[in-house]
Amino acid sequence: MKPLIEIRDLSAGYEGRQVLRDVNLTVYERDFLGVIGPNGGGKTTLIKCILGLLKPTGGKITFHMSDGTQTTNSNDRPTLGYLPQYNTIDRKFPISVEEVILSGLSVQQKLYARFTHEQREKGRAIIERMGLEGLEKRAIGQLSGGQLQRALLGRAIISDPSVVILDEPSTYIDKRFEARLYELLAEINNDCAIILVSHDIGTVLQQVKSIACVNESLDYHPDTGITSEWLERNFHCPIELLGHGTLPHRILGEHHHHDHA
Structure with missing residues (x-):
């Protein structure tokens, strides 16, 4: 499986506070990676580093x-699609x-620049x-969350x-659309890799092919057949395991969280 993004020994933070340390992760072609972890553990910080919105400290x-x-x-990187959190x-x-939708065609293109006939046709298809x-x-202000x-x-x-x-897609609070969202993501996953950031562990485990838990450092699990012990170790609190995946294993060296006194 061809790697698309390789993260090695990544550290990052804000205003002198370290949020991530020693993070190692590889995202493969057509991967569907679920990124879970407690609030404040560094999930969004990791995404910002990948998108080039935050410069790593190491x-x-x-x-x-x-x-x-x-x-x-990050300015010359391959094209990355991004679905931000609802509150942004x-x-x-x-x-x-x-x-x-058309504004996603080019980061460089001005919002009200003229789009070609081909671009508009592509927009219609989407x-x-x-x-x-x-x-x-x-207008987007007249739309439902979904x-x-x-x-x-x-x-x-x-x-x-x-x-x-996708950064916390469940915050769009349209439960009727949630099943359709995951159908769409399964289709999209045939063409590209997906990184799904969520605190909704049960839903994530049902959908993704591999899991990374971010809690300052990162612990990777190559499939979704994970145990409640693994989750409790990474979240530092008891969690009832809601889902269990049946997708193929992917082999990658494990990364372990460091114990902090």
């Missing part, structure tokens, strides 16, 4: 390009469903795939990324 992230080359420069979205921003037909011109989530997921995949990253 270690490195290597991106493998489709032409076989490698880069550690300004729903009053005057932008339509179609504009949101709108249909996301089940948003008839809502193209609707509709907004689908629009932002369309934005994340329209550029044909090699990896799609």
Whole structure:
């Protein structure tokens, strides 16, 4: 299996406070990685480092390009799709469903730049795939949580990324759409890798192929057949195991959390 992102000995933090230390992780082609962990454990910090939004204080992230080359420069990395947390979205921003989705075509392209006929056709296909037909011109402030989530997921995949990253997708609070979301993600996973960050352990275990628990350092599990003991060790509290995966094993060297006094 071809690696897409390799993280080695990564450390990161904010304002002098270390949030992550000695993190090692490899994301493979068509992987579906669930990133779990307690609040404040560093899940979002890890995502920000991968996206190039936060500069690590140590270690490195290597991106493998489709032409076989490698880069550690986040500006030259392969295309990554990103579905941010709900609370980071300004729903009053005057932008339509179609504009949101098309804005994912190019980070460099200005929001109101003219899109080509081909780009608009691609946008129409994504709108249909996301089940948003008839809502193209609707402002995002008029959408339900599930509709907004689908629009932002369309934005994340329209550029044909090699990896799609979803940060706490369950915060969009549309339980009726949750099953459809995971159906869409299973389809998307045929074309690209997915990193799903969530505190909803039970749901994550049902959907993903491998698990990483982030709690300052990172503990990787190559499949989803994990034990309640593993979860309790990583979350530092008893957790009832809600799900159990049946997907194939993936082999990767294990990483263990350091014991802190």
